[in-house]
Amino acid sequence: MTPQDRVRAAYARLARGERPEAWITLRDEADVLADAAAVAPHLPLAGSLLAVKDNIDVAGLPTTAGHPGYAYRPSRNAPAVQRLIDAGAVVLGKTNLDQFATGLVGTRSPYGVVRAAGDPDLVAGGSSSGSAVAVALGIADLALGTDTAGSGRVPAAFQGIVGIKPTPGRVPTTGVVPACRSFDCVTVFARDLATAQRAMTVMSDADWPADAPLAAPPYPVVAVPGRDQLTGMSDEWRDAFEQAAKTLETAGAILRPIRLDPFLTAAKLLYDGGFVAERYAAVGAFLDDHPDGADPAVAAIIGAARDIPAHRLVTDTERLDRLRAEAMAEWGDADALLLPTAPIHPTIAEVEADPIGVNARVGTYTNFANLFGLAAVAVPAGPLGVQVIARGHADAVAAGVAAMLTATPAPAPAASGLRLLVVG
Amino acid sequence: MTPQDRVRAAYARLARGERPEAWITLRDEADVLADAAAVAPHLPLAGSLLAVKDNIDVAGLPTTAGHPGYAYRPSRNAPAVQRLIDAGAVVLGKTNLDQFATGLVGTRSPYGVVRAAGDPDLVAGGSSSGSAVAVALGIADLALGTDTAGSGRVPAAFQGIVGIKPTPGRVPTTGVVPACRSFDCVTVFARDLATAQRAMTVMSDADWPADAPLAAPPYPVVAVPGRDQLTGMSDEWRDAFEQAAKTLETAGAILRPIRLDPFLTAAKLLYDGGFVAERYAAVGAFLDDHPDGADPAVAAIIGAARDIPAHRLVTDTERLDRLRAEAMAEWGDADALLLPTAPIHPTIAEVEADPIGVNARVGTYTNFANLFGLAAVAVPAGPLGVQVIARGHADAVAAGVAAMLTATPAPAPAASGLRLLVVG
Secondary structure, three states, X not given: OOHHHHHHHHHHHHHOOOOHHHEEEEOOHHHHHHHHHHOOOOOOOOOOEEEEEOOEOOOOOOEOOOOHHHOEOOOOOOHHHHHHHHOOOEEEEEEOOOHHHOOOOXXXXXXXXXXXXXXXXXXXXXXXXXXXXXXXXXXXXXXXXXXXXXXXXXXXXXXXXXXXXXXXXXXXXXXXXXXXXXXXXXXXXXXXXXXXXXXXXXXXXXXXXXXXXXXXXXXXXXXXXXXXXXXXXXXXXXXXXXXXXXXXXXXOOEEEEOOOHHHHHHHHOOOOOOOHHHHHHHHHHHHHHOOOOOOHHHHHHHHHHHHOEXXXXXXXXXXXXXXXXXXXXXXXXXXXXEEEOOOOOOEHHHXXXXXXXXXXXXXXXXXXXXXXXXXXXXXXXXXEXXXXXXXXXXXXXXXXXXXXXOOOOOXXXXXXXXXXXXXX | OOHHHHHHHHHHHHHOOOXXXXXXXXXXXXXXXXXXXXXXXXXXXXXXXXXXXXXXXXXXXXXXXXXXXXXXXXXXXOHHHHHHXXXXXXXXXXXXXXXXXXXXXXXOOOOOOOEOOOOOOEEOOOOOHHHHHHHHOOOOOEEEEEEOOOOOOHHHHHHOOEEEEOOOOOOXXXXXXXXXXXXXXXXXXXXXXXXXXXXXXXXXXXXXXOOOOOOOXXXXXXXXXXXXXXXXXXXXXXXXXXXXXXXXXXXXXXXXXXXXXXXXXXXXXXHHOOOHHHHHHHHHHHHHHOOOXXXXXXXXXXXXXXXXXXXXXXXXXXXXXXXXXXXXXXXXXXXXXXXXXXXXXXXXXXXXXXXXXXXXXXXXXXXXXXXXXXXXXXXXXXXXXXXXXXXXXXXXXXXXXXXXXXXXXXXXXXXXXXXXXXXX
């Protein structure tokens, strides 16, 4: 299949109208075809079709961050986008998201509630909802997301695909609308780990610490919480989580228990404390001035941050430092931590009934990672998504342990099946 | 002179009652004598008499931070103190300071206004007022200070001694009452650079970045602002500053001009923005509950920070990042920056007439250093004090360039003269 064939297949799939809410801006097929024709075939991502979350700048396309009134048209690509294009990727368009990347559900957007690729009654997860759906449906090969509370991992879990969330700082956040500036990351989705890793390698800064590990050890020590700590999860999902741990053990990992308390306590600081003020600093004044087009939940969360006193942010920062020290003492000599990506996969109706509460539950296991400066890879595991989390700068360890969970090559992308539908 | 002789000389000098306001707690002479007798003579600081600013913990002595009601009695030495004791230093006592290290004048203390060692009408400078005076009078050989806005440099300038302010993070701030947590440093005063450097080496963390420079280059490039930028300074002090630059040039430095605007703009952020909330977070609730014993200027500054919104702190942090980038672009390839330590040396009467305004003027050239993560060494230069500032982790460069300004060995400490007075 030539790159142009791949573009035509994607647009044919798009024309079928599945999950149109995944997209905010789609480029003209002719423009994408022209780009695909111009790609040098030797490039590492030659002809890969790329969807970009609409809080990340693509030159010439509007960046809305999920709010029509916020839209601006950047003249330059974000470095993350530029690096992928330079490696041969071709941009299809910009994807829907929880407004201002504030949410883990995919329902908080005036551009439409994004439904899970596999079940229209379930949420796609957010905030990188459209990007994950575009990949899961086989329309895009790669999609960029962002991740502050789990936005690059939860939608991977809810779509059964791979999401890589690098160590904060590894991929530049220039050209990205800030959510919570200190903790934002650019992430990538793909249907298999190898593809996602190739893209992440291309996007990462070269000046990586010299002592960062380049691979997981052959028999990695993996910390795994006991079943009793997985509160709020169904028995079926707990079984699947234990099965994922067993898969790791069979593949050579040495499992050991871990107490999650300091991790889960820190997780709550992301929305229940001073850090939300970073969201207000980014877009609060805009939301105050533009109530039209605002998602009610997002406006409520960010608006409430207006009056948080600065000394609260300071004491929360100190508290986070203490919890990080406590958590990393608990982590000890483990190479990685295995966790569910989310404890539940809610229906759209459940989120509509309790938008803040259900969203908070979804983030139980993801919210702490960026607060602690960690790296994570989200992969499917039976009916459940799991994350392999590694220390900051140990992204290669997370990827290596995740590969032990996905030893069977991932299924061929839906696109190859699609070709039968659209060719001839 | 044995260590015990040195102790007796110090207590004899203390008995003369000069600047008694420099001290908050003095140890019993017998206890200090016993410690001095127990010091192993081979240690690098064997028998050096140490004064400790009273916001730094010394086991068994009260830590007041300049507020009697705040006093607590720590059971452990701060690591900075412990490392000096382990190297042979002997603690004399705890010194007066601007309350909660909030000030650059030395007048903001219920334990008394600290007068300059050389002229009782002038302020000693702060906040490490007592420590600098104890060294200048020859009572202590070494004294610990802290430096957030310039508290480890301004009192050095006003006493004509040396003050080393390391890169933030180089010396642990554990066991130090926080002033503005993100920017606090432990500093050291001595009468000569070599002694101060010896102490700073002992106090510093060993896990220094591997690529940190170990010395200044033989012909360092030193950025020097033009005379027109030294606003608010007398002609005499401008002459002295130019003379210091000429001394450097004669010693081999390559001088080049620099525009100070981004440095001086950032300097104002320390007290005129969100960062003051760190002071409120540290001691604001205590001051709210304990109006008695509070210095009025300190209580006003910290109390006003109670209602600063957190988003202001966030935007100020972003603003600081931009100013740092702008300033370091201006800095370019220079090895060091030469600046006056303070533009004025005010009288006590001038400070009493305008406590906030005069204090702010004193900090013109010191306030930015910790905001930008830089290292600095303050040394005397004629009637004026100057600072040699180097990039973060380039402490050795700052010290090396400072040594070019103090090429003549520093005068023997006053203590050797004193001995004649107290012996026999």
